[in-house]
Amino acid sequence: MSLAAQRVQPSWLETLRRASRRHWALLPLSLLLLVVFILPVLAVLLKSLEDAGPAANYTAAVTGVSGIILRQSVVVSAMVTVVSLVIALPFAHVVGRLAPRRLGAIMITAVVASLFVSIVVRGYAWLAILGREGLIDTVASQAGLDIVLAPGRVGVIIGMSQYSVPLMILPIYSAIVRYDPRLDLAAASLGASSLRTMLRVYLPLILPGVGAGCATVFTVTMGYYVLPSILGGPENMMIGTIIAQKAQRTLEISSASAISVILLVISLVSFIVIFRATRNDING
Amino acid sequence: MAKRVRQALGVTYGWLVLLLLYVPALVVIPLALSTSPFLVFPPPDYSLEWFSQFVADPTWVNALIRSVQVAAAAAILATLAGLAGAYYITRRKGWQSGVIEPLMVMPLVIPSIVFALGVYTLALQFGLVGNMAALILTHAVLGLPFAYINITVGLSTIDPRLELAAISLGAGPMRAFTLIILPLLLPALFAALTLSFVLSLDETVVALFISGDRTPTLPVKMFSSITYDLSPLVPVAATVLLLLTVMSVLTFVVLRIMVSRLLRLRQG
Amino acid sequence: MSGATVSSNTSRQEVRSDRPLLELIELTRRYQVKDEPAVDRLDLVVDQGEFVTLLGSSGSGKSTTLMMVAGFETPDNGRIVMRGRDITGVSAHRRNLGVVFQSYLLFPHLSVAENVAFPLKARGVAKVEVKRRVAEALEMVRLGEFGNRMPRHLSGGQQQRVAVARATVSRPELLLMDEPLGSLDERLRRDLQEEIRRFHRELGTAVLYVTHDQVEAMSLSDRIVLLRSGRIEQAGPPDELFERPLSPFVARFMGDAAFLAGKVVAVERPGLFRVDVPAVGEVLTVQGVTTLSTGDAVDMMLRSNAVRVAQTEAEGKPSRPHVTIRVRDVTYVGEDIRLTAVAVVTGETFQAVCATHEMPSVGSEQRLAVDQQHCWLIPAVESLDAPLAT
Numbered sequence: 001m002s003l004a005a006q007r008v009q010p011s012w013l014e015t016l017r018r019a020s021r022r023h024w025a026l027l028p029l030s031l032l033l034l035v036v037f038i039l040p041v042l043a044v045l046l047k048s049l050e051d052a053g054p055a056a057n058y059t060a061a062v063t064g065v066s067g068i069i070l071r072q073s074v075v076v077s078a079m080v081t082v083v084s085l086v087i088a089l090p091f092a093h094v095v096g097r098l099a100p101r102r103l104g105a106i107m108i109t110a111v112v113a114s115l116f117v118s119i120v121v122r123g124y125a126w127l128a129i130l131g132r133e134g135l136i137d138t139v140a141s142q143a144g145l146d147i148v149l150a151p152g153r154v155g156v157i158i159g160m161s162q163y164s165v166p167l168m169i170l171p172i173y174s175a176i177v178r179y180d181p182r183l184d185l186a187a188a189s190l191g192a193s194s195l196r197t198m199l200r201v202y203l204p205l206i207l208p209g210v211g212a213g214c215a216t217v218f219t220v221t222m223g224y225y226v227l228p229s230i231l232g233g234p235e236n237m238m239i240g241t242i243i244a245q246k247a248q249r250t251l252e253i254s255s256a257s258a259i260s261v262i263l264l265v266i267s268l269v270s271f272i273v274i275f276r277a278t279r280n281d282i283n284g
Numbered sequence: 285m286a287k288r289v290r291q292a293l294g295v296t297y298g299w300l301v302l303l304l305l306y307v308p309a310l311v312v313i314p315l316a317l318s319t320s321p322f323l324v325f326p327p328p329d330y331s332l333e334w335f336s337q338f339v340a341d342p343t344w345v346n347a348l349i350r351s352v353q354v355a356a357a358a359a360i361l362a363t364l365a366g367l368a369g370a371y372y373i374t375r376r377k378g379w380q381s382g383v384i385e386p387l388m389v390m391p392l393v394i395p396s397i398v399f400a401l402g403v404y405t406l407a408l409q410f411g412l413v414g415n416m417a418a419l420i421l422t423h424a425v426l427g428l429p430f431a432y433i434n435i436t437v438g439l440s441t442i443d444p445r446l447e448l449a450a451i452s453l454g455a456g457p458m459r460a461f462t463l464i465i466l467p468l469l470l471p472a473l474f475a476a477l478t479l480s481f482v483l484s485l486d487e488t489v490v491a492l493f494i495s496g497d498r499t500p501t502l503p504v505k506m507f508s509s510i511t512y513d514l515s516p517l518v519p520v521a522a523t524v525l526l527l528l529t530v531m532s533v534l535t536f537v538v539l540r541i542m543v544s545r546l547l548r549l550r551q552g
Numbered sequence: 553m554s555g556a557t558v559s560s561n562t563s564r565q566e567v568r569s570d571r572p573l574l575e576l577i578e579l580t581r582r583y584q585v586k587d588e589p590a591v592d593r594l595d596l597v598v599d600q601g602e603f604v605t606l607l608g609s610s611g612s613g614k615s616t617t618l619m620m621v622a623g624f625e626t627p628d629n630g631r632i633v634m635r636g637r638d639i640t641g642v643s644a645h646r647r648n649l650g651v652v653f654q655s656y657l658l659f660p661h662l663s664v665a666e667n668v669a670f671p672l673k674a675r676g677v678a679k680v681e682v683k684r685r686v687a688e689a690l691e692m693v694r695l696g697e698f699g700n701r702m703p704r705h706l707s708g709g710q711q712q713r714v715a716v717a718r719a720t721v722s723r724p725e726l727l728l729m730d731e732p733l734g735s736l737d738e739r740l741r742r743d744l745q746e747e748i749r750r751f752h753r754e755l756g757t758a759v760l761y762v763t764h765d766q767v768e769a770m771s772l773s774d775r776i777v778l779l780r781s782g783r784i785e786q787a788g789p790p791d792e793l794f795e796r797p798l799s800p801f802v803a804r805f806m807g808d809a810a811f812l813a814g815k816v817v818a819v820e821r822p823g824l825f826r827v828d829v830p831a832v833g834e835v836l837t838v839q840g841v842t843t844l845s846t847g848d849a850v851d852m853m854l855r856s857n858a859v860r861v862a863q864t865e866a867e868g869k870p871s872r873p874h875v876t877i878r879v880r881d882v883t884y885v886g887e888d889i890r891l892t893a894v895a896v897v898t899g900e901t902f903q904a905v906c907a908t909h910e911m912p913s914v915g916s917e918q919r920l921a922v923d924q925q926h927c928w929l930i931p932a933v934e935s936l937d938a939p940l941a942t
Contacts, residue, residue, distance in 0.1 A: 026384070029369035029428070032361070033387050036425040040402025041394065047405055091301045094294035107298050114305040116529050118486040120503045121522040124510055125308045128315055128325045128519075135311070135325045162304060223395020226488050230510050240397040240489075247401055248493070257405070260398040267395055445657050451644045452622055452651035453671035454722065460645075463670075467661050 044264075048257035057258035066242050066259055073239040074266070076156060076228075077221040081168075081214050083161040088168035088213065095169075096176030108173060111166045119163065123230035126150060126159040130231070151233025159231045160221050167220060168213040175209025211278025218274065219267040239263050309526065315519035323514055338520040344505065348524060350495075351485055351502040354416060358423035359431075359481035365424065366431030366476055371465075374439045388429045396426075396489045404493035414496025422490050427480025434479065438472020439465075470543050478536035482529055571636035573725055573758050574598040574621070579630035581616050581782075590616045592782035593630065598726070598760055603752055605761040605769040607805075608779035614762045617779070618730050621760060623647050634726070645674070650719030650727040650757070654734040656711045658703035664714050665690070665699035671722040689717040692754065693747075709740050713747065720755055729761045733768065745771055766806050770794060778802055795855065795926075798841055800933045803853050810859060810904035811851040812875070812895070813932060816844055825929055827852065831875045831895035832922060840929025849932040854904060856888050858926035861908040862919040873922045879912050893920070 048057055062070060095104045095111075129135045130150035140147040149155045179202065187197040225240030232238065239259060246256035311325060316334060318327030338344050373384060391399065403422050404413070412418040442465060450460035488503040495504050502521055509515045576596040582589035591613040598604050606614040619625040621632060623644030632640045639647055650671075658667050665686050672682045690696050693713035703711055712732060719727055732748070733741045745768060752759055752772075763769055769776050770790040777787040786793055786802045797803035803811075814829035823842045828835050829852055836852075844850060862874060877893035880901070884890075889911060891904045896917065904920065912918050 025368040025372035027368075028361075028365040029384065029432075032365050032421065032425050032428060033384075036403070036421045037387070037391060037399070040399060040406055042402075043405040043409075044398060044402040087301060087304075090294075091298055094298045098291050098294035099298060103295065107302065110302050111305065113533065114302075116482050116486075116533060117306070117309045118488075118503060118522070118525050118529065120486075120488055120506045120510070121309050121312055121525055124506065124518055124522055125311045127510070128311050128323055129308055131323060133322070133324045138325065162308065165301065165305060219393070219395070223397050225397045225400075225492075226507060230507070240395070243397050243401055244492070247404060253401075253405055253408075256401055260395075260401050263395055264398050267393070271393070443655070443657065445653065445655070446659060448624055448644075449651070449653060449657035450659070450670070450674075452624075452649065452728075453718065454645050454648065454674040455670070456643075456645050456674075459674060464659055 044257045044260050046257075047254050048261045049254075051254035054258075057254050058262070060255055061258040061262050066239075066246075066255075069237050069242050070239055070259070070262070072237075073222055076153065076160075076236075076238060077218050079157050080160045080164055080221045081218045083157060084164040084168040084217050085210070085214060087161070087165050088172060089210070091165075092169050092172040092176055092209075096173050097179075097181070108169075111169050115166050119226045120230075122163060123159060123227050126155060126162075126227075126231055130155045130158065150231045151236065153232070153236050155231040156228050156236050156238070159227045160224060163227065164217040164221060167216050171212035171216065172206060172209040175206040175212075179205050207278045211274050214278075215271045215274040219271050222267055222270075223263060309522075312519045312522035312526065316523040318516070318519070321516045334516050334520045338517050338524075341517065344502075344517055344521060347500050347502045347505040348521070350416070350499060352528070354420050354423060354491075354501060355481045355484035357420045358427055358484040359477045361420065361424035362427035362431040362480040363435075363473060363476045366428055366435050367469075367473065370432050370435040370439055371461075374436060375444065388432050391426055392429055400490040400493045403490055407494045413494050414499050415494075416499070419491060419495055419501070422494065423484035423487055424480070426487060426490070427483045430479040430483065431476035434476040435469065435472050438469050438475075442468050471540050474536050474539050474543075478532055482532055485525070485528060485532070569635060571633075572597045573600045573602075573635060574760070575631075575633040576617070576621070577631045577633065579617065579620060579627050579632065581613075581620060581625060581627050589613075589628075589782050591620070591627075594779075594782070594784060596777060596784070596787075598758055600725070601756050601758050603759045603761065603772060603774045605763060605773040605776050606779055607763060607766060607769040607776050609764055609805075611781075612779040613782035614764075614779050615730060616782075618728055618760060618762050621726075622649060622651050622728050648722070648724050650722070650724040652712075652715045652719045652727065652729040652732045654731040656703075656715040658711055658714055658718070660703055662703075663699065664695065664701050664703060664706070667703065667714060668699075668718045668721050670718065675722060685721055689721040690714075692720075692751070693717045708736050709744060712736070712744060716748070716751055720751070720757060723755075723757075725758060727755075727757045727759045729759060731763055732761075733763075741768065748772060770806075778805060796839075796841075796928055797853070797930060800851060800930055803851075803928075803930050808856065808890070808903065808905045810854040810893075810902045810906075811933075812854070812902065813898070813900060814850050814852050814929070816840075816846050816848045816850055816929070819844075819846055825850075827929060831898045831900055832873050833897055834873060836873055836922075836924045836927070838924055838927045838929050841931065844929060844931065850929045851932050853928045853930060854922065855926065855928075856905040856907065858923045859904050859906045859920050860923075861889075861891075861906060861912060862921045863909050873924060875920045875922060877918055877920055879914050879916050879918060882912060882914060884911065893918075 048054065051057070052060075060066065095107045099107065127134065127150055130148070131137065132148050134148075134150070137146070137148055149158065183201055183205070184194075184197055187201050188194070192200070222238075223240055224238055225244055228236065228238035229241050229244075232241070240263075243256045243259050243263070246252040246259070314327055314330070315323070315325060317330040317332065318324065319329040319331045319333065320327055369384060403418075407413045407415070407418055446464050446468075447457075447460045450464045451457060455463065486503060487501075488507055491501045491504045492507060495501050500508065502525060506518050506521050506525075509518050574597070576594055579591055579594040579596075580589050581591040590611075594613070594617060596604075606617055608614045616625060620627050623639075623642065627640065630640075631638055634647075658664075659670065662670070668686045668689050669682050672685060677685070686699070687696065690699055693716055695710060695713055695717070698706065698710065698714075703714065706714065715732070729748075733744055736744065748759075749772060761769075761772060770793075773790055775788060776790055776793050778785045778793060780801060785805075786798050793802055794806045797806060800811075803809060812829050812831045814827045816825050817828050817835060818826035820826060820837065823839055825838060825840050825844060826835050827838050827840075827850060838852060840850065875893075876896040877891075878896055879891060880894055881892040882889055885905065887907070888905050889908050891906065891912070892901070893904060894901050906920065
């Protein structure tokens, strides 16, 4: 983990180890993780087996209304992933390679900092821009058009894509920064055109970053609750919305838990699949 | 020449994306100053009416205070737990780090709605819905990975043998830690505090489940209001939340500069 | 802490000023059970005011030994005794030693003066007293003006001096130095060696010093302890290790020398032998390791003071002992030259550093005059099972 620690002659570390033989140092962290993290996740797993029984809970989760919403969530998440990729990839390229170094650093910091903007605030703001009598509607109605994007699927995709763009940019950016620009020269010296170099050298080498970005965005979007609730309305529920409704309004906790477990599995599986597919073996 | 044009185009695109990331949220500010009780943008006219209503409404003000209290407590907890854990694990490369580190990353990977449901289930079981301590602990866990990572990175920039030097000069291990490691770690600690504070301040999903109907945090009250009655006080609350976020980040930046200035000023 | 109980027991032991300052008794440390120990049953005594150097190549156990004395490592076996009091289990910060590390380890957020004040404050010394002693210590290392500077604004040599001031300001009886000049360039090293000798003289503190550089060890130490694979190969004053080594390893580690094979033909008296050296072609009378006996195969060691390129007729007289050589290579190394030579009679190839008036040309035949008084006999390398590593 820490580089400095590894550089130390091994013999010297002993005192530090002895000083840290205070196992209590790990206690608050372990307790927090155990009681407030592991137990809740276990509770969801266990609850999904209760009441009507595991078979009924899980069948209900993938059929009927929640089944439809489940499929709908996958579609919406995939679209959000594509939209944010289209926006993020050129941006990461600009910041990582085109822009002057200092400006690039400032821009990437700004991207990270934008994650600080509250989700609820974003949701409300998009409602004001995309909703009835919002910015777009007001402008469009002067031209005799009626464009109301929220509540609605387009609104959900716009709002969630805006939140996901930074999550997509960061892994791609770090892959681009690691790309050695001298490879371009090498390819050119071997007679490759710049387009060919781009397609055959550059893209394959930054693909793992793209994969990591897609995996992150897809899984995060799948589990989203706040933005789809604000921007989606009743017809455009996401899986998160139905979990919340079942748990809080109708108190079907077991059913909500079963859906949660499915969401968890989809998230983890898609994460692993996308990650594997784009990992190139050159980087190990 | 072609390269310069490409660069200019690229940078312009970059600024456009940054505008997309920041500007939409800013529309809440004119909305907060709107005269209309409805969500109309652009606003017909401007006034401070909703601001004064917000300040006079104890449910909104209490939600704000509650949010800040929870965030502060959660940030301190996450930072302390992260500090103890990071210190222990970087100094001791045993099996513990193999178990703890993946666990620390899990809260980042598991969808917050699943986590929230789990916490809710437990809270129902033990009658903790609406309990502020439960909310604080949960938020602390959500901030923990960020605190831990920041502090670990901070520790890795400090030569661990400085501690040995201090001990060899007669300082006990505790003294060596507080006099040598802690001051050098201050920037990382500030970062950990700020991150986990802002994270808790904005956290909505878990809070929606367990903060309870009568004791909502500010984002929860905003969310309920947006989905039910769309109160004209929502944009005011949103503006306040934005301001709070900006202020905590600014505080962090100022503190950091002060610390490094403090070290540099004393060159003599 | 495990040390707490031990220290409360041992603190009742009387601290006796008639006992040696530091005794290491059968000190042993092994990192892995199956490995050879890093330090193997080491016995060592350091007296008050003495400058003792642990010399050895990397992996010889010198640093491990120092770290055990400092309290940063726990010995698996054996005891560390200071002034008759067993401190083996005492925590590092209660040992009252000064330690100077190779990388100085100055606290980057504290000024030079605050760095030097650190050990005094840790011991609860009164403020006025701290100020006075810090000034004194900085004066001693000639950095009186630098108290308010931050460490990173000092040069490597200055940082090193601050580290010495910091380690000695609390007046420990024993100062440990772990390759303190290791990261400095050659010129600075020589300058700072002089400084360190001066600190040692002025403070009267005993020093336990670790280095891999035998020249540094010889110029600084009252006594050198040459370690090899965790054991003491030989300990004694610098001239003893240099001129009268007990083993081929010590002979080679301490500096350049030519070695010529020979055989003991008679023992004149303990330590003085008649030895037949074929390359010289006669029987010489030479001092050597006392354990040698008649019939032993030996190497005759010739340091640069025992051999020179014969110039004059007198030196080259066949009656004086000499080796006839053919020069295979020659390098100029300051006052002396380094010859790679083949003995004409025996065909032995050896290197010799020796004085000369003019550079002999490669391929030429020369006579090397041998001064029997400065030669020294050691057991031949063949009689040792362990390979040599210098």
